[in-house]
Amino acid sequence: MLVDSYRFLPRSFVxxxxxxxxxxGEDEPVWAEFVPRLADSRIALLTSAGLFLNGExxxxxxxxxxxxPTWGDPTHRVVPSDVTTxxxxxxxxxxxxxxxxxxxxxxxxxxxxxxxxxxxxxxxTTAHHVSVMGYQQAGLDVWRxxxxxxxxxxxRDDGADGVVLAPV
Amino acid sequence: MPVLARRIEAAGIPTxxxxxMPATAEQLLTPRVVGVEFPFGHPFxxxxxxxxxxxxxxxxxxxxxxxxxxxxxxxxxxxWPQPRGEAYKAWQPSEPxxxxxxxxxxxx
Numbered sequence: 431m432l433v434d435s436y437r438f439l440p441r442s443f444v445x446x447x448x449x450x451x452x453x454x455g456e457d458e459p460v461w462a463e464f465v466p467r468l469a470d471s472r473i474a475l476l477t478s479a480g481l482f483l484n485g486e487x488x489x490x491x492x493x494x495x496x497x498x499p500t501w502g503d504p505t506h507r508v509v510p511s512d513v514t515t516x517x518x519x520x521x522x523x524x525x526x527x528x529x530x531x532x533x534x535x536x537x538x539x540x541x542x543x544x545x546x547x548x549x550x551x552x553x554x555t556t557a558h559h560v561s562v563m564g565y566q567q568a569g570l571d572v573w574r575x576x577x578x579x580x581x582x583x584x585x586r587d588d589g590a591d592g593v594v595l596a597p598v
Numbered sequence: 599m600p601v602l603a604r605r606i607e608a609a610g611i612p613t614x615x616x617x618x619m620p621a622t623a624e625q626l627l628t629p630r631v632v633g634v635e636f637p638f639g640h641p642f643x644x645x646x647x648x649x650x651x652x653x654x655x656x657x658x659x660x661x662x663x664x665x666x667x668x669x670x671x672x673x674x675x676x677x678w679p680q681p682r683g684e685a686y687k688a689w690q691p692s693e694p695x696x697x698x699x700x701x702x703x704x705x706x
C-alpha cells in the first residue's frame with residue numbers, strides 16, 4: 431500500500447507539493463551507512479513540532495512570523511531525552527497543538543524509544559533530543575548553513591549512531 | 599525537513615524521516631522515508647496510543663538500520679481511526695497560519 435501524501439492536505443495546496451523539486455545544492459542523493467547492529471546503536475530523535483522546555487528555554491518566535499508570514503524561526507532547542515509532556519511548550523502556528531501537548535510522543539516519541547531501549551531493540555537513546563519549528567521559507571538558508579551543522583555536531587557529541595526525524 | 603535530514607546525513611549521521619507526505623520527501627531526495635497516512639501534527643499516531651506509536655517508531659528504526667540505498671521508502675499500512683473530514687478539521691490550527699491568512703486575503 432502506498433500512503434496518499436495529500437489525504438489530509440487542503441486541496442488548494444496540492445499543486446504546491448505535487449511537483450516539488452529539490453532546491454539548488456540539494457539535488458544529489460546523500461547517504462551515510464548505518465554501521466552497527468540496531469541492538470548496539472544509540473538513537474536520537476528530531477521533531478519539527480516547535481517544542482521547548484517551558485520556562486527554561488525561549489519559545490520559538492511566533493510573533494515575528496505573525497509580522498513576517500514567509501519567515502519561520504530557524505533556531506533549534508535541545509531537550510533531555512527523559513523530558514516529560516508536562517515540561518514542554520509548543521510554538522507552531524501551522525497545526526493544532528492540542529494533541530502534542532497532551533502526549534508529546536506523537537511528535538517526539540522519547541518515552542517509546544526509552545521503552546525500546548529497555549527491551550533491547552536499541553542499545554540506548556542519546557542524552558538529548560532536538561526540536562525545530564518546521565515552517566521554513568525565508569529562514570531556509572539559516573536552517574541549511576547554521577542550524578543543521580549545529581544539530582549534527584550535537585548529535586555527534588551525544589554519540590548518535592542514527593536519528594529519527596519527524597516533521598509535523 | 600528534507601533539507602535538515604540531508605544535511606545531517608551529509609555530516610555522516612544516518613537519518614530516517616517519518617512523514618505524512620512521503621511522496622514529497624522522496625521528490626526532495628530524503629535519504630530514508632517512512633510514510634504514514636495520518637493527519638498533520640501526528641507522525642506517530644494519536645495521544646496515548648502506545649501500540650501505534652511503537653509500530654511507527656519500530657518501523658522507522660528497522661528502516662534506518664536496514665535500508666541499503668538512498669531513496670528507500672517504506673509505507674506503514676495503518677488507517678487513521680477518525681473519518682477523514684473530522685481528522686482534517688481537527689489537525690488545523692484554531693486560526694489560519696500567518697502565511698495562509700496572507701494568501702487568503704492580505705490579512706497577514
